[in-house]
Amino acid sequence: MLLAIDVGNSHTVIGLFKASRLRCQWRVGSNPAATVDELAALLHGLFAMENITFGQIGGMVIASVVPQVTSTWNRFAAGFLGLDLDITPLEVNNRLDYPIRVAIPNPAEVGADRLVNATAAYERYRTALIIVDFGTAITLDCVSAAGDYLGGTITPGVAIALEALGQRTAKLPRVDITIPPAAAIGTSTVEAVRSGLLFGYAAMIEGLVGRVGRQMAPEVPKVIATGGMAELIAPYTEVIEEVDPLLTLEGLRIIYERNS
Secondary structure: OEEEEEEOOOEEEEEEEEOOEEEEEEEEEOOOOOOHHHHHHHHHHHHHHOOOOHHHOOEEEEEEOOHHHHHHHHHHHHHHHHHHHOOOOEEOOOOOOOOOEEOOOOHHHOOHHHHHHHHHHHHHHOOOEEEEEEOOEEEEEEEOOOOEEEEEEEEEOHHHHHHHHHHHOOOOOOOOOOOOOOOOOOOOHHHHHHHHHHHHHHHHHHHHHHHHHHHOOOOOOEEEEEOOOHHHHHHHOOOOOEEOOOHHHHHHHHHHHHHO
16 A cells, blocks of 8 residues: 655644545544654554555655645654665655656755645646645645646645634634634624634635636636545635545555655
C-alpha cells in the first residue's frame, strides 16, 4: 500500500491507498515538536484500528508546507520503514514530473500543496480550472485548459480570522461557525460574527473567482474546492461547482505513480 502524507500548517492528512483506491484516511494535528517515536506511535495506533501493519506499506509520498515536520516524517520513514522495507519517501517539489507545466517565473515558489491540488484537478477534468483550497490559508490556483499552472491568490483562512477576533477584541465571544447564520443581518453579537465570517468569506471567494476568471478569459474555468473548511463555506456561494475533500490525497497518489 501507498502511504500518502499531506502536511499543512494546522493539520496533517494521512491516507493509505491500495492500488488506486483510498483504503483509509485520518486527519491529525501538525505538531512541529513531535518526535519520530511519537509519529511512529501515532501511526501504529491508527493502523491498528484498520488491522494494518507497517510491513504492508510499499511506498510513501509526502507534501509539506512545514519543513520541520517534513524532516520528522522522513526520519520516521528511515527508522521504521526504510530498514526493513527499503522505503525512501518521495517528497513533492517543483522538479518532479507532473501532468501540468508550472508557467510562473520561479516555479520553486509554488507550495507543494498547490502543485498537488492542481495535479489532481487537471488529471481529472482536463479543462481550465480554479482550485480553492480552504486550509489555514485559503489559496486559489489557476490552471489553463492546456495544463499550464498560472499562479493564484493566497489569503488568511477562516480559522485565522476567528482566532484573531477572539484574541484582538475584548468583548467578542468565541463563536461556533458550524451553526448556519439565520440571516445576513445578525440580531445578536454571535449571529453577527457568524454572518460576517460565513457570508463574508463566501463573498470574498466570489470576488476572487470573478477577478481571476476574467484574467483567464476567454477560457471559462471550472471551480472546485477542497480543504478542511470547504464544506463549511461552499453552501454560501454559487461559484463553487464541486467540493472534493480528498483532492490532495488523490494528487499525491498520481504524483507518486508518475515519479516512483
